[in-house]
Amino acid sequence: MTCSKGQYAKPHEIETIPGTEGWERMYPYQYQFVTDDPERQKYEEESFWFYDGLHYPEPVYPFDMIWDEAWYLALSQFNTRIFSVPPVFGVDHRIINGYPYISPVAVKDPAVIEERIAHFMERAGYYYENWDELEAKWEGKMRETIDKLEKLEITPLPELEDIQVVRDGLGESKGYHLLKSYDQLIDLGIRCWQYHFEFLNLGYAAYVTFLDFCQRLFPDIPAQRVTQMISGIDVIMYQPDEELKKLARRAVELGVQATLRTSTEFSVVEKALQETAPGREWLIAFEEARYPWFNVSTGTGWYHHDKSWNDDLNIPLSSITMYADKAEKGECLDRPTKAIQEERDQITAEYRALIATDQDRAAFDQLLQTAKTVFPYVENHMFYVEHWFHSVFWNKVREVGVIMKDHGLIHDVEDIWYLKRGEIKDALWDMVTAWATGVKPRGAVTWPKEVEWRKGVMDKFREWRPEAAVGTVPEVIQEPFTVVLWGVTSESLQSWSEIQDTDDLDSVTCFNGFAGSPGTVEGVARVCRTVDEIAGLKEGEILVSPTTSPSWAPVFSKIKGCVTDVVGVMSHAAIVCREYGMPAVVGTGLATKIVKSGQMIRVNGSTGEINII
Amino acid sequence: MSVDKPWVSWFDDCRREMVEQVGGKCSSLGELINAGIRVPPGFAITVAGYEHFMAQNNVLDEIDVMLKDVDPQDIATLEKLSLKIRNKIEQMPIDTEFEDQIAEFYRKLSVRSCMPAVAVAVRSSATAEDLPGASFAGQQDTFLWVRGIDEVLAHVRRCISSLFTGRAIAYRIDMGFDHRQVGISVGIQKMANSFAAGVMFTLNPSNGDRSSIVVDSNFGFGESVVSGEVTPDQFRINKVSLEVLNRTISDKEICYTVDPKTQVSIKTEVPEERRKVQSVTDKELVELAKMGKLIEQHYGCPMDIEWAVDKDMPEGGNIFILQARPETVWSNKAAEVVSTAKGSSAMDHILSSMMAGKKVK
Numbered sequence: 006m007t008c009s010k011g012q013y014a015k016p017h018e019i020e021t022i023p024g025t026e027g028w029e030r031m032y033p034y035q036y037q038f039v040t041d042d043p044e045r046q047k048y049e050e051e052s053f054w055f056y057d058g059l060h061y062p063e064p065v066y067p068f069d070m071i072w073d074e075a076w077y078l079a080l081s082q083f084n085t086r087i088f089s090v091p092p093v094f095g096v097d098h099r100i101i102n103g104y105p106y107i108s109p110v111a112v113k114d115p116a117v118i119e120e121r122i123a124h125f126m127e128r129a130g131y132y133y134e135n136w137d138e139l140e141a142k143w144e145g146k147m148r149e150t151i152d153k154l155e156k157l158e159i160t161p162l163p164e165l166e167d168i169q170v171v172r173d174g175l176g177e178s179k180g181y182h183l184l185k186s187y188d189q190l191i192d193l194g195i196r197c198w199q200y201h202f203e204f205l206n207l208g209y210a211a212y213v214t215f216l217d218f219c220q221r222l223f224p225d226i227p228a229q230r231v232t233q234m235i236s237g238i239d240v241i242m243y244q245p246d247e248e249l250k251k252l253a254r255r256a257v258e259l260g261v262q263a264t265l266r267t268s269t270e271f272s273v274v275e276k277a278l279q280e281t282a283p284g285r286e287w288l289i290a291f292e293e294a295r296y297p298w299f300n301v302s303t304g305t306g307w308y309h310h311d312k313s314w315n316d317d318l319n320i321p322l323s324s325i326t327m328y329a330d331k332a333e334k335g336e337c338l339d340r341p342t343k344a345i346q347e348e349r350d351q352i353t354a355e356y357r358a359l360i361a362t363d364q365d366r367a368a369f370d371q372l373l374q375t376a377k378t379v380f381p382y383v384e385n386h387m388f389y390v391e392h393w394f395h396s397v398f399w400n401k402v403r404e405v406g407v408i409m410k411d412h413g414l415i416h417d418v419e420d421i422w423y424l425k426r427g428e429i430k431d432a433l434w435d436m437v438t439a440w441a442t443g444v445k446p447r448g449a450v451t452w453p454k455e456v457e458w459r460k461g462v463m464d465k466f467r468e469w470r471p472e473a474a475v476g477t478v479p480e481v482i483q484e485p486f487t488v489v490l491w492g493v494t495s496e497s498l499q500s501w502s503e504i505q506d507t508d509d510l511d512s513v514t515c516f517n518g519f520a521g522s523p524g525t526v527e528g529v530a531r532v533c534r535t536v537d538e539i540a541g542l543k544e545g546e547i548l549v550s551p552t553t554s555p556s557w558a559p560v561f562s563k564i565k566g567c568v569t570d571v572v573g574v575m576s577h578a579a580i581v582c583r584e585y586g587m588p589a590v591v592g593t594g595l596a597t598k599i600v601k602s603g604q605m606i607r608v609n610g611s612t613g614e615i616n617i618i
Numbered sequence: 619m620s621v622d623k624p625w626v627s628w629f630d631d632c633r634r635e636m637v638e639q640v641g642g643k644c645s646s647l648g649e650l651i652n653a654g655i656r657v658p659p660g661f662a663i664t665v666a667g668y669e670h671f672m673a674q675n676n677v678l679d680e681i682d683v684m685l686k687d688v689d690p691q692d693i694a695t696l697e698k699l700s701l702k703i704r705n706k707i708e709q710m711p712i713d714t715e716f717e718d719q720i721a722e723f724y725r726k727l728s729v730r731s732c733m734p735a736v737a738v739a740v741r742s743s744a745t746a747e748d749l750p751g752a753s754f755a756g757q758q759d760t761f762l763w764v765r766g767i768d769e770v771l772a773h774v775r776r777c778i779s780s781l782f783t784g785r786a787i788a789y790r791i792d793m794g795f796d797h798r799q800v801g802i803s804v805g806i807q808k809m810a811n812s813f814a815a816g817v818m819f820t821l822n823p824s825n826g827d828r829s830s831i832v833v834d835s836n837f838g839f840g841e842s843v844v845s846g847e848v849t850p851d852q853f854r855i856n857k858v859s860l861e862v863l864n865r866t867i868s869d870k871e872i873c874y875t876v877d878p879k880t881q882v883s884i885k886t887e888v889p890e891e892r893r894k895v896q897s898v899t900d901k902e903l904v905e906l907a908k909m910g911k912l913i914e915q916h917y918g919c920p921m922d923i924e925w926a927v928d929k930d931m932p933e934g935g936n937i938f939i940l941q942a943r944p945e946t947v948w949s950n951k952a953a954e955v956v957s958t959a960k961g962s963s964a965m966d967h968i969l970s971s972m973m974a975g976k977k978v979k
């Protein structure tokens with residue numbers, strides 16, 4: 006089957022789900038596909054828009070769109086205006102029924118490309134040459150941004166301002182401070198995403214180049230063998246999991262592991278530990294590990310409902326208990342890093358020896374080295390941005406939500422996510438001026454009604470299945486971020502659309518994804534859509550999930566294989582599975598919808614094939 | 619018989635550089651055995667043995683006379699002469715000393731194989747055959763399932779006589795080779811009672827990728843695969859990680875097996891229910907790939923290999939290599955530089971890769 010032009014629906018022909026009419030107002034207006042501007046409509050029809058399923062396995066809440074807007078700007082500005090990536094400008098965004106679609110924008114004029122090349126060589130060249138130094142600087146900027154976020158105070162509106170305001174002659178109210186803090190909160194979020202993309206696309210470009218070169222040398226080489234050549238490098242993304250293991254070992258040393266098992270409720274366990282000296286000592290170690298490491302999210306960090314370990318200490322507790330059991334039995338908790346490195350070196354040497362010319366061998370060595378240089382950033386930025394920053398950020402927004410609830414603008418703190426960030430600013434103005442004036446805010450009636458309606462719309466969005474792509478398929482994609490993360494190859498889109506064409510998903514017994522981590526395994530499938538469901542995982546089962554994040558790491562010592570809906574080969578699930586030496590197939594599109602918990606499945610991590618048996 | 623020029627020689631004593639003494643096939647089998655590759659045991663009637671045999675009755679002088687002034691384009695005359703020569707050779711006696719030697723080797727081979735009168739393959743091993751660039755392949759004969767010393771001797775003569783087919787004679791005249799200077803050796807090798815067999819390339823013949831091993835396989839003897847009579851199962855194995863990455867299971871209508879009554883190889887239909895069954899297990903494929911890798915390492919170039927899984931042997935020791943020769947199609951091409959970057963810095967490569975982009979189709 007070939008992927009012919011026009012195989013996908015026109016973006017403007019996707020129908021609005023009955024009962025959701027007017028949904029567009031939940032998202033920034035520039036995200037709409039439009040029919041009232043012929044030039045824009047033509048551009049939209051001729052572009053290739055694919056569903057950003059990696060970041061959005063479910064529809065986006067109006068507030069959560071902040072990260073989409075943030076990376077829309079950040080990635081695009083670095084490509085277009087800062088590094089001058091020659092063949093491509095930014096990545097354009099749209100939204101259909103709550104699901105974001107993206108499209109890389111190619112530079113069409115060869116003369117413009119030529120101009121951009123010189124700039125790119127100078128600018129990107131500078132970053133590659135000074136990578137380590139700039140990366141250290143980056144970490145400083147990130148830590149400063151997170152520090153500001155953590156220190157940001159969201160203060161409720163008092164009945165009467167403190168007398169100190171008068172005595173200090175401050176001349177400002179808490180109402181004004183709340184507006185200012187909210188602006189700062191949003192600003193920090195946007196700033197953190199500016200930094201997120203400072204290195205990322207250059208990192209991906211180096212990786213794509215190495216991958217591409219290896220595939221030209223060896224047309225049959227599986228992508229996972231290429232990533233294997235840069236595996237075994239220590240990155241902080243593994244640190245949260247390492248902290249759990251440390252705490253487990255410490256518990257065994259202090260002899261408090263039995264106390265850990267007394268309950269799955271951390272508060273109960275904590276109380277019991279407080280009563281003994283070793284228990285208290287262990288709790289000190291526990292508190293030390295929490296900041297920053299327990300800011301790791303149980304999801305991708307992209308949704309407000311992705312809890313961090315700090316949000317729910319029962320999650321790390323259950324993993325610590327599991328590790329303590331293993332430690333007590335004398336099992337080794339360490340990842341087989343040495344074996345991974347040895348295998349990596351052997352595979353690299355064997356492929357290298359098969360290269361026919363000295364010139365290509367030299368290029369191989371150089372590109373491998375560059376890929377190894379960029380790899381730690383590509384992994385580590387996620388801890389700083391999507392985990393640490395986001396986890397703290399969501400809770401700061403909740404603090405705003407608490408105040409809004411107190412003033413009747415929303416009925417529940419969690420309703421705040423149904424408002425766009427700009428709408429929250431408007432509502433806060435309404436609320437603050439009403440507070441200042443001593444009247445009821447207008448929004449106390451309008452927002453709860455609107456939120457109710459939006460909840461219904463979101464429910465309908467959730468039942469809808471987004472098309473893998475819309476618009477016109479291009480011949481090549483040159484945008485590095487797009488190439489790597491979504492692995493937009495004809496195969497993945499084709500296999501997705503083949504399954505999409507099947508009306509009855511229950512009849513599918515065989516489907517494909519990317520070979521993520523080699524090996525074949527058979528076992529009972531456990532479908533986990535969120536981290537809350539991983540508690541039900543039994544030893545030796547195969548995890549089937551929309552995606553995984555580093556905070557799921559502890560389950561990897563329990564399961565024997567992993568299948569995900571979304572993700573490219575550089576993805577977390579693939580990397581972790583390779584580190585644990587278990588088979589994984591990633592980017593299957595619909596695994597969580599096809600496979601049912603309890604079914605026997607066969608996962609071939611070498612070919613990417615999954616069979617229900 | 620002189621000590622340094624034996625008439626009969628175990629494969630174990632043959633080496634790659636002994637093409638002139640034992641022909642391409644036998645020297646290559648000896649080389650494989652000595653590289654630690656499992657090859658069905660056997661022995662060679664050496665070129666010295668052939669020369670000794672031909673020296674009897676001055677048969678070469680007679681052939682010279684017969685072929686004097688023959689027109690290589692005159693196929694009818696050539697065929698008539700060929701038949702006459704071959705009949706003569708096939709009826710020529712082998713002297714007692716030589717016959718005793720062959721019989722003794724055959725007896726020892728039977729003992730080694732734990733079988734009375736072991737079934738063997740008798741093949742010609744020409745001194746110019748199987749060499750890259752001068753392929754005489756297919757011009758000499760192969761006889762399978764030969765049992766008993768009398769049969770062995772008869773087929774050794776037939777192999778020798780195959781040097782004088784009409785085509786071979788014409789070829790030599792065209793190429794200006796003297797009939798007297800061409801030698802032949804004959805290999806006598808234990809038949810692999812193959813459950814499945816086929817060929818293996820230690821590169822991907824479709825794209826030249828040296829990180830792949832491609833195996834073609836069918837049930838029974840390898841003839842069905844080698845001759846192209848059947849679309850075999852095809853497997854692509856990663857040479858580095860030894861994983862089976864790709865498999866195409868074909869509808870295999872026929873295969874060659876041994877007729878239990880006549881003990882000769884016959885073409886039979888594969889039963890309906892087995893046709894679409896994978897003919898070789900994944901475990902065996904991995905084992906095969908390992909052998910392929912070893913052979914390639916030993917020869918230092920991509921190889922074209924014939925193999926069989928012997929049903930008489932236990933798992934773990936049942937895969938045999940029947941033949942190995944350097945792959946010629948891709949190996950004869952000049953190595954191309956893949957890198958398209960204008961300069962040699964990482965930036966040059968990154969730019970070049972970015973400009974090329976990723977094909978969506």
